[in-house]
Amino acid sequence: MGKYIDLQNDIFSVFAMQAWTDEGILTYPSSVVPDNPGTEFIRIDIIPSGSGVNLISTSGIVIVDIFTLISLGPKRSSEIADLLDIHLSGKSFNTGAGTTQFKGSNFSPIKQDRVNTSLGMATYSINFNHFGVL
Amino acid sequence: MSYKALIDSKLTLAFNKLKDLAEDVTFTRNSVASFDFATGDPVTTTDPAVSVKAVVIKDNKKDSTSKLQLLFKSSDVAPMSSFSTVTIDATVYRVGTVIAERNYITLLEVFKEA
Numbered sequence: 001m002g003k004y005i006d007l008q009n010d011i012f013s014v015f016a017m018q019a020w021t022d023e024g025i026l027t028y029p030s031s032v033v034p035d036n037p038g039t040e041f042i043r044i045d046i047i048p049s050g051s052g053v054n055l056i057s058t059s060g061i062v063i064v065d066i067f068t069l070i071s072l073g074p075k076r077s078s079e080i081a082d083l084l085d086i087h088l089s090g091k092s093f094n095t096g097a098g099t100t101q102f103k104g105s106n107f108s109p110i111k112q113d114r115v116n117t118s119l120g121m122a123t124y125s126i127n128f129n130h131f132g133v134l
Numbered sequence: 135m136s137y138k139a140l141i142d143s144k145l146t147l148a149f150n151k152l153k154d155l156a157e158d159v160t161f162t163r164n165s166v167a168s169f170d171f172a173t174g175d176p177v178t179t180t181d182p183a184v185s186v187k188a189v190v191i192k193d194n195k196k197d198s199t200s201k202l203q204l205l206f207k208s209s210d211v212a213p214m215s216s217f218s219t220v221t222i223d224a225t226v227y228r229v230g231t232v233i234a235e236r237n238y239i240t241l242l243e244v245f246k247e248a
Contacts, residue, residue, distance in 0.1 A: 008174070016171035027169070032176050034166045035216055 001096050003056045004048060007130045010093040010100035011046055011062060023083050030065070039069050039119065042080065048130065056098065056132030062088070063125045070112055070120035077110045077122035084124050098132040141238055145207050149187040156187040159204065161229075163217040186210040190222060200246045202227065208240045220244055 014020060015027045026041035028034060043065040050059035064084055068076045085105055092101045103126065110120040135143075149156045164178040188206035204220065211217060214235070220227050227244035234241040 012171040012174055014171075027171070029169060032166060032169050034168065 003052075003058055003098060003130060003132045006096040006098045006132065007048055007058060007100055007128075008046060009095045010098070010130070011044075011128075013093055013095045014087055014091075015044070017087075020087055025080060025083070037067070040067065040076070040080075042066050042084075052129065053131060054134055056134060057130055058132075059127070059129045061125050061127050062102075063123060066110075066122045066124055067113065067119045068110065068122075070110070070118060072120075074110045074120075074122070077120065078107070081105075081107045081122065081124045084126075088126050098130055100128055100130045103127045103129075142207070142209060145238055149189075149207065152187075152189065156189050157222060158185055159188045159190070159206075160185045160221045161211050161217045162219050162221070165216060181216075184211060184217075201230075202244050202246075203233065204240075204242045204244060206240055206242070208235060208238055211240065214240060214242070219247075 020027070026038050028037065028041065028043050030043045030045045045063040045065075046060070047063065048058040048060040052058040066077045066080045068080070088102045089105050090102060092099055094100070105124060105126040108123040108125075110122040113119040113121045161184045163181045165181055166176045166178050168177045169175075170177055186206050187210075188204040191203040191205065202222070204222075208214075214229075214232055217229050220229060222244075226247050228247055230243040230245050232240060232242050
């Protein structure tokens with residue numbers, strides 16, 4: 001298995017866990033466009049843009065767009081960012097040959113979405129290292 | 135009869151008057167309901183196909199049938215964004231960009247599947 005699919009499986013495993021699904025937040029990869037995403041959901045982008053310690057390792061950033069009703073103000077998106085921190089920050093995941101380690105996170109507060117102006121979008125991002133085993 | 139219903143019935147009549155210039159094409163859709171992070175696949179449902187009369191416009195200059203344009207009644211295929219493929223003469227095309235939508239008529243670009 002290649003490092004990119006191994007990395008994707010590690011990160012997807014977080015959102016497949018009962019602990020995350022129990023949070024009740026609809027979650028999609030950014031490439032999947034559901035017909036009716038709802039008024040509160042998150043969209044995940046995995047960007048393995050950095051180098052790793054060996055050829056089958058990599059590093060990068062996970063960017064999570066958090067969508068909530070703009071009328072609710074900034075509180076709900078901050079709560080969801082905190083939930084993401086609980087499930088990701090400082091954690092390690094290992095579903096295949098390699099291990100993915102998350103570091104600290106950043107958060108960009110809510111702004112009105114350009115496409116659907118009834119929604120607001122905040123951005124949560126977290127850096128990771130993925131260690132492949134040679 | 136309301137103006138909307140009147141325009142709709144006149145458009146239906148117009149497409150029927152075109153006879154063989156308007157072809158029967160079939161739109162199909164796979165609705166994405168959610169995403170399964172355990173399998174890494176979207177969870178889709180296949181909805182019933184929709185058959186409509188459409189004018190098929192070919193780009194004769196380029197002598198290519200890989201890209202076509204379809205002109206049809208907007209209300210026949212709504213919402214457009216949920217449709218993924220269209221079958222024309224037993225050939226499957228991918229739904230592309232909506233070039234123009236003027237309330238009652240849609241001009242759509244479609245691409246032949248490899």
